[in-house]
Amino acid sequence: MVDRSGQRLGNYHLIHLLGKGGFAEVYLGEHIYLKTAAAIKVLHTQVIGEDMEGFLNEARTIAHLVHPHIVRVTDFGIEAETPFLVMDYAPNGTLRQRHPKGTQLPLSLVISYVKQVAGALQHAHNESSVHRDIKPENMLLGRQNEVLLSDFGTALVAQSSLYPGPQEIIGTAAYMSPEQIQGKPRPASDQYSLGVVAYEWLSGDRPFHGSFAELCTQHMFAAPPPLREKIPMISPYVEQVMTIALAKDPHQRFISIQAFADALEQSYQTEQATFVRPWSAAQTLTPAPPGQYTTPIQEATTPAYRISSTGSAENYASQANLSLGNGSKAELGTIGQEKVNMWSIGREQLVAMVIGALLFAALFFLSGIFGSNYIAHTTSIALACITLLFLGTVLGPWVGLFTGVVGILIVGILQNQGIFDIFFGKLELGFAIAGFIAGMTLLITSGRYNNARAIATAATISIIGSFIGIYIAYFPFIGIQDLVSFSVIPSLVFLPALLTIYNALVRRKASV
Structure with missing residues (x-):
């Protein structure tokens, strides 16, 4: 795509390129009259005819996602058949820039990040919106270093007629859930992706690597390497929560993404205390041998989300x-x-x-x-x-x-x-x-x-x-x-x- 730096788009002067992805480029912009900074997302497509109404409808949906941890969309438009979104500018970059690949974060910081992102996603899910592209690059840092989830525009593009192709291509393969790979994204898909991000923050490495096809195959069929192999001192309670969030079957994950964040926080708070098993009020949790953590389908579902176990x-x-x-x-x-x-x-x-x-x-x-x-x-x-x-x-x-x-x-x-x-x-x-x-x-x-x-x-x-x-x-x-x-x-x-x-x-x- 042509660099639009220096050009005018609507009421905004595009100063310089901030970043680009598969569906859009983001520029630092300045309002021509108000002189306020904004992030301008310019989509990699042109809108004509019926596509225009589809884009506007989806843009309105995104604009109504107002939450303290969601980057606010303040304006949108189409100029010369090119659609663009105007968003609040987050000056402190992304969590990927703050914590480059290979960085291990303390559990307390991971929980803080997960809780903020989960809060934003729970709000979106309550509004029947699925993000589909959860990754550190889409988590910005606001003026007070609060986490701001961005790029709900991916869902906008996926759901509109701008990209009529199969939905399974929407998202980033390294963080994509099995059902999303199959073209059936749902709220639980965002939970899986956030689980992959948390896994990476804790261990310093994503659970799976390889080409697009290899990543898809691993997400669908391979159990993630046990966290204890990468972090020998990790609490078994934390590992259990992560295993549930990364279950292959979306019905076996936590009932909501907020429940995942709450469980992760609880596992941290009770690390040194007696932990009551979610399936029994009378027994305490005993660390399971490593083999029990290698198959997520053994772990959980809830409504449809179960905690399974052995028995007779x-x-x-x-x-x-x-x-x-x-x-x-x-x-x-x-x-x-x-x-x-x-x-x-x-x-x-x-x-x-x-x-x-x-x-x-x-x-x-x-x-x-x-x-x-x-x-x-x-x-x-x-x-x-x-x-x-x-x-x-x-x-x-x-x-x-x-x-x-x-x-x-x-x-x-x-x-x-x-x-x-x-x-x-x-x-x-x-x-x-x-x-x-x-x-x-x-x-x-x-x-x-x-x-x-x-x-x-x-x-x-x-x-x-x-x-x-x-x-x-x-x-x-x-x-x-x-x-x-x-x-x-x-x-x-x-x-x-x-x-x-x-x-x-x-x-x-x-x-x-």
């Missing part, structure tokens, strides 16, 4: 079974008008198990598809939870348990995970316990939900069950907002409505 099939029954203590089997009320045993599995329970597991799996799987839309993503998981809780509450603990375990198993198969990893994951155990505890409501209500007290009892027990189950499956790698969204809201809002409808149908059936 028997453990599911023993840990999820809440015995009455006296060996007796309680009778419950009615399904329709039939007397059933709370612990038996009849035809209605079997049908409900199959339908419930399929519905639960479908809703949970949709949450991954809606990964870029936070509201739709959260709603899908909440609806999956209420399916489990409702069936357990109405049809008994075994139906709730089966729906949770088999539903997650189906999701795992759809995501092409190994059967062993799927069945023995803590996510399955968490939802199994949630469904089982919800089913214990029948001990109190006898299956009759014809008054406010019975419905309130069901909602309370479901809140307890889902909170415990989600605690086991995810805590502490999700925030309180998500914990409430997946446990309290479904039980307080959806469950009473469904039980009211269910009771009306039972009454109607009885009167026929």
